[in-house]
Amino acid sequence: MKLSDGVEWGVHVVTLLAYLPEDRALTSARLAEYHGVPAAYLAKHLQALSRAEILESVQGPRGGYRLARPPATVTVLDVVEAIEGTEPAFRCTEIRRRGPGARPAREYPLPCAIDRVMRSADTVWRASLGAVTIADLTSAVGRDAPPKSLVAGAEWMREALR
Amino acid sequence: MKLSDGVEWGVHVVTLLAYLPEDRALTSARLAEYHGVPAAYLAKHLQALSRAEILESVQGPRGGYRLARPPATVTVLDVVEAIEGTEPAFRCTEIRRRGPGARPAREYPLPCAIDRVMRSADTVWRASLGAVTIADLTSAVGRDAPPKSLVAGAEWMREALR
DNA sequence: ATATCTCGGATAATAAATATCCGGACTTAC
DNA sequence: GTAAGTCCGGATATTTATTATCCGAGATAT
Numbered sequence: 001m002k003l004s005d006g007v008e009w010g011v012h013v014v015t016l017l018a019y020l021p022e023d024r025a026l027t028s029a030r031l032a033e034y035h036g037v038p039a040a041y042l043a044k045h046l047q048a049l050s051r052a053e054i055l056e057s058v059q060g061p062r063g064g065y066r067l068a069r070p071p072a073t074v075t076v077l078d079v080v081e082a083i084e085g086t087e088p089a090f091r092c093t094e095i096r097r098r099g100p101g102a103r104p105a106r107e108y109p110l111p112c113a114i115d116r117v118m119r120s121a122d123t124v125w126r127a128s129l130g131a132v133t134i135a136d137l138t139s140a141v142g143r144d145a146p147p148k149s150l151v152a153g154a155e156w157m158r159e160a161l162r
Numbered sequence: 163m164k165l166s167d168g169v170e171w172g173v174h175v176v177t178l179l180a181y182l183p184e185d186r187a188l189t190s191a192r193l194a195e196y197h198g199v200p201a202a203y204l205a206k207h208l209q210a211l212s213r214a215e216i217l218e219s220v221q222g223p224r225g226g227y228r229l230a231r232p233p234a235t236v237t238v239l240d241v242v243e244a245i246e247g248t249e250p251a252f253r254c255t256e257i258r259r260r261g262p263g264a265r266p267a268r269e270y271p272l273p274c275a276i277d278r279v280m281r282s283a284d285t286v287w288r289a290s291l292g293a294v295t296i297a298d299l300t301s302a303v304g305r306d307a308p309p310k311s312l313v314a315g316a317e318w319m320r321e322a323l324r
Numbered sequence: 325a326t327a328t329c330t331c332g333g334a335t336a337a338t339a340a341a342t343a344t345c346c347g348g349a350c351t352t353a354c
Numbered sequence: 355g356t357a358a359g360t361c362c363g364g365a366t367a368t369t370t371a372t373t374a375t376c377c378g379a380g381a382t383a384t
Contacts, residue, residue, distance in 0.1 A: 001165050002341085003251045003280075004371075011276050012257055027330070036260030040374050047332065060381035061329045076279055089165045089251075095174055096307070098198030101315035103308045113302035114173050117238055118165075121290035128283035140275035145258070146265045153263035164370095166342070189360070202345055209362065222352030225360050 006045035006083045009037055013046070014054060014079055015137045018071040019157065025057075025064035030160050045083050052082035071138060077129035090118035168207035168245045171199055175208070176216060176241055177299045180233040181319065187219075187226035192322050207245055214244035233300060239291035252280035 013031050020026060028046050032039035046065055049055040056068040067074070092115035097108065111119075142150070175193050182188060190208050194201035208227055211217040218230040229236070254277035259270065273281075304312070 001163060001246050001251050003163050008255060008257065034261045035257050038373060041372060057331055059330050061383055063330045084163050089163050093170060095170065095197050099196045100318040101311040103311045107308035110306045113299055113306060117294045121287050124290045125283050125287040128286050132279050137275055144272045144275060146269035149263040149265045156262040203343055219361060221350060221360050223359050
């Protein structure tokens with residue numbers, strides 16, 4: 001069980017874009033450069049975030065990506081699900097209905113007990129991620145990041161938007 | 163993000179073995195037959211459960227697997243971690259320390275904010291799985307399973323232990 | 325208007341994780 | 355003691371994820 005690398009990149013990208021001036025955008029190449037990740041693969045995940053209407057793409061010169069809605073309305077779960085999908089990690093294959101004890105489907109009114117346990121864990125996991133917004137992350141970054149890093153980041157962005 | 167098939171098999175196997183008489187064992191072939199899953203691959207996961215001291219293996223004729231400890235002392239999390247590993251699904255690669263804003267490691271006293279969020283979700287997920295024991299599952303199965311399925315299962319086990 | 329820039333999607337190559345199989349080592353029952 | 359039965363761990367195959375490349379469609383600044 002492992003989350004795609006894209007999840008980490010995606011959350012970082014969305015967090016960075018929260019610092020972007022309203023009417024500007026950053027290209028996928030710039031975003032890859034800033035985070036030090038492969039541009040081609042990041043581009044793929046950015047498309048997913050765009051389809052999920054978390055990011056908005058702007059074509060042509062001075063184009064790129066920007067947030068499609070305010071940071072306080074985007075949760076970490078939104079980003080994770082845009083990239084990783086909404087399917088639960090555990091998929092019950094109903095093995096209780098195979099083998100010697102098997103009975104016709106209608107005799108199983110309730111979902112498998114094991115499935116229930118796994119689903120419930122999945123639900124609290126998602127709830128936990130859904131409780132944090134991108135706005136929360138930017139506050140945390142503002143609080144925790146090395147001051148010099150913030151300054152350098154702001155400088156980089158000024159340059160990138162030139 | 164997807165859990166291995168072995169997780170589902172493993173939980174089912176452990177649950178079934180909770181019904182086994184104290185001093186007997188079931189071979190991996192029998193367990194595979196009962197659940198209708200590939201024998202060779204199930205065997206591999208059984209080894210993992212054995213290493214984790216959830217199951218106990220008995221070699222030679224009349225050998226096989228049985229529980230290493232009482233069902234009430236084994237949680238679903240134990241089984242999941244035995245098969246899937248204990249590493250969190252999200253692994254922070256510290257991309258905040260790459261790119262233009264990068265600073266020397268010592269300037270980052272706290273873990274990355276994104277990592278904290280993901281870890282926290284991972285923690286509640288594991289806590290949720292850790293709150294359910296195999297004993298809970300056998301009760302649930304006894305309550306929910308089609309009565310005829312329980313009878314047939316008991317009959318199968320009698321035969322398998324012949 | 326047009327040349328330039330950007331995303332979007334398709335394709336292909338590579339790496340990694342997962343699933344499957346097989347032969348050897350060990351234990352037990354007789 | 356011995357033969358049958360079982361697990362164990364490594365080797366193999368298959369699938370999935372990651373990375374790279376390319377070209378077309380659309381948008382924009384000049």
